[in-house]
Amino acid sequence: MSVTSLTVENYLKAILQISLQSGSEWISTGELAKYMDVAPGTVTSMLKTLKQSQHVEYRPYEGASLTESGKQTAIRVLRRHRLIELFLFQTLKLSWDQIHAEAENMEHAVSDFLVDHIDEFLGFPETDPHGDPIPSIDGQMRRAYPNLTTLAASQIGANVKIVQVTDQETEFLRFLSRSGLKIGSEGIVKEKNREAGIVVSEWNGQLISMGIHVAENVKVVPLLAR
Amino acid sequence: MSVTSLTVENYLKAILQISLQSGSEWISTGELAKYMDVAPGTVTSMLKTLKQSQHVEYRPYEGASLTESGKQTAIRVLRRHRLIELFLFQTLKLSWDQIHAEAENMEHAVSDFLVDHIDEFLGFPETDPHGDPIPSIDGQMRRAYPNLTTLAASQIGANVKIVQVTDQETEFLRFLSRSGLKIGSEGIVKEKNREAGIVVSEWNGQLISMGIHVAENVKVVPLLAR
């Protein structure tokens, strides 16, 4: 097991998350710098280091992508993160927005041994409290819902169930909590106003409006109309 | 809340533990260097840093002692450590020797907010799985058993109950587990051979011998003979 400092782990995880989000394997220095909140030059030198250690492929001025081994490391970090979140969520009954920051710190401080015990304790769950899939012990990214779409992309009149939220910002999560929305909530898209950039939907009889770009972070599966 | 890096926290905790163990407030550079497994020069420069930040008093060639603020920080770290140990012990049913190392890493990665929730979840416990007292939320060191002695110091024929073990070495804890000894075990001192450096005691009908210096790490309270 190669030694990967906390910093290296964070970079690898960031690269994985950016590429999962953007859908492309290759990411740019700039994207990574912004995500890590670090100067571009810092990223360049880190990418060289990661290339040395075979964690990424890197071509100057073009960008970088994870190698198989880099991806495995990143996935292990993600697995730790998500299992810890769920663990805290289940045992301590903390809220959505509270656990993310804690898990961010803890993910580098727990051994694989402990994580596997947490996994067992939780009954080998498939998703974390945000609905994000938990990578399996052998490093596979699981995908719980193949027919996933977003609230923003759903048609008016569509009956949907929230299965995942893909933004961990405290304020966003608080907004959802306040609105009574959580994983498993079912609702109907009532109105989409592309000009105003607004989506209105109904949940348990209550109407909720949110910006289109916000609704893109709410992943749903279609339900058959009742 | 002053910013204390993980390294600073570890030094402060070490100073506290050394002085608790030795019974004297002032500790030497050498003791600390050995405890931290670090070169003496490193300790000297760290002590200067800690003096700067008002965490310790330090006099060259004489040693250092915690200031009130340094002590508070150290106690908070100790509290985190012990609550985490108990948390893992209770929820994941890990063994004595497994949790210590995990908690060592995790203690710097969890917020006071989380620790207080763990405390509540556990029902505000007084001692951790090793019987060590858990400092209270307001930074008091609790002392559960005032009439504490060690197995090594108990008279032949004494009826005792184990309430604490003061060595966290994996091998020592494994030895205790294998011997069936744990917090709460009750036994009788059968034989003490100071020349051979051996203490023999009986637990549930089983005789167990251990070295005197080992038995010093087993803290007991006397029981009335049955």
Add this chain to the structure above:
DNA sequence: GAGGGGTATTTGTTCCAACTAATTTGTGAT
């Protein structure tokens, strides 16, 4: 009171991961 032995401190490096500022490269518009 002069040495000597054991601790401590100082000094000078090293590595990591960040920064700023200067330079280079790639690309889209004219």
Add this chain to the structure above:
DNA sequence: ATCACAAATTAGTTGGAACAAATACCCCTC
């Protein structure tokens, strides 16, 4: 085809925490 701009890379510094080796200090013994 060139220019200008945005993005990336290089170069040079910084701070933290470690090390080894040289030096300084304390105290005990003769």
